[in-house]
Amino acid sequence: MSGISVRGAAKVYAGRHGETVALEGVDLELPEHSMTALIGASGCGKSTLLRLLGDLEQPTAGGVLVGGRPPHELRRQGRIGVAFQDAALLPWQSVRKNIALSVRASGRKVDWAEVDHLVRLVGLEGFADARPGQLSGGMRQRVSIARALAVRPQLLLLDEPFGALDELLRTQMNIELQRIWLEQRSTTVIVTHSVGEAVFLADRVVIMGARPGRVVDVVDVPFPRPRDAELMRSAEYHALCDEVSARLAAAIGGEEAAPSAPAAAAPAPVPAAAGVGA
Ligand SMILES: Nc1ncnc2c1ncn2[C@@H]1O[C@H](COP(=O)(O)OP(=O)(O)O)[C@@H](O)[C@H]1O
Ligand SMILES: [Mg+2]
Numbered sequence: 001m002s003g004i005s006v007r008g009a010a011k012v013y014a015g016r017h018g019e020t021v022a023l024e025g026v027d028l029e030l031p032e033h034s035m036t037a038l039i040g041a042s043g044c045g046k047s048t049l050l051r052l053l054g055d056l057e058q059p060t061a062g063g064v065l066v067g068g069r070p071p072h073e074l075r076r077q078g079r080i081g082v083a084f085q086d087a088a089l090l091p092w093q094s095v096r097k098n099i100a101l102s103v104r105a106s107g108r109k110v111d112w113a114e115v116d117h118l119v120r121l122v123g124l125e126g127f128a129d130a131r132p133g134q135l136s137g138g139m140r141q142r143v144s145i146a147r148a149l150a151v152r153p154q155l156l157l158l159d160e161p162f163g164a165l166d167e168l169l170r171t172q173m174n175i176e177l178q179r180i181w182l183e184q185r186s187t188t189v190i191v192t193h194s195v196g197e198a199v200f201l202a203d204r205v206v207i208m209g210a211r212p213g214r215v216v217d218v219v220d221v222p223f224p225r226p227r228d229a230e231l232m233r234s235a236e237y238h239a240l241c242d243e244v245s246a247r248l249a250a251a252i253g254g255e256e257a258a259p260s261a262p263a264a265a266a267p268a269p270v271p272a273a274a275g276v277g278a
Contacts, residue, residue, distance in 0.1 A: 045213025078106020
């Protein structure tokens with residue numbers, strides 16, 4: 001059981017220069033085995049929300065339940081897989097050992113066959129004994145995803161895992177992530193700045209707004225799976241991306257002086273206009 005229920009969640013950070021309301025009044029119901037994308041301007045609380053789900057921070061109001069229980073329990077059982085943006089791998093350890101580390105940290109015995117399976121799953125066959133310094137950025141990110149998957153997570157939390165990758169590699173990784181997710185079916189929440197990535201991967205796209213950070217809009221993505229590169233070239237895909245972009249722009253535009261709004265905040269076409277071209 002790993003459906004997510006967030007009720008009236010708030011997070012206020014107390015800092016030297018006063019308080020930051022990172023999240024306020026967040027309500028969210030995400031079914032078990034679902035794939036959700038979180039999207040929104042920088043600073044709107046996406047990472048904070050992910051940290052609440054992962055029991056890495058506690059809400060200052062409201063509550064978070066995973067499978068009807070506080071996420072703390074799931075974390076204690078080592079069933080939450082987390083891959084955050086800056087893939088912190090141990091530089092002196094091999095790919096295999098870096099992956100195994102998360103299993104050890106969760107207090108379980110390492111199944112090396114399983115680790116090798118994950119190495120293959122994320123397409124790093126032949127690099128199992130390489131050190132992180134011998135890998136490209138994209139490969140390192142795949143190691144951190146494998147590490148998150150190694151605990152057989154019921155809840156998988158990915159914070160901009162492909163943010164540093166070029167478009168082509170990102171597309172490959174999106175297809176790979178979907179394949180892994182179809183195999184493991186962890187309830188997954190992924191933070192991304194890319195509307196295209198969100199629409200490609202997710203069952204639903206949750207659009208957040210800032211000041212205070214909150215959920216502004218939710219867009220369901222109806223495309224059947226497995227989704228492939230062909231989908232990314234289709235008119236339906238582009239139309240839905242346009243729609244999400246428009247709603248994201250509305251979410252950001254609804255605030256005075258949003259800080260460092262992403263490029264997607266540029267005037268977006270009306271949803272009715274069918275997306276064309278790339
Ligand atoms: N540990 C922290 N202490 C104080 N403020 C924080 C902390 N973490 C995040 N914040 C603030 O909370 C807000 C939301 O941050 P974050 O969740 O990182 O947003 P996002 O991931 O959407 O960019 C920002 O204003 C940020 O500066
Ligand atoms: Mg963030």
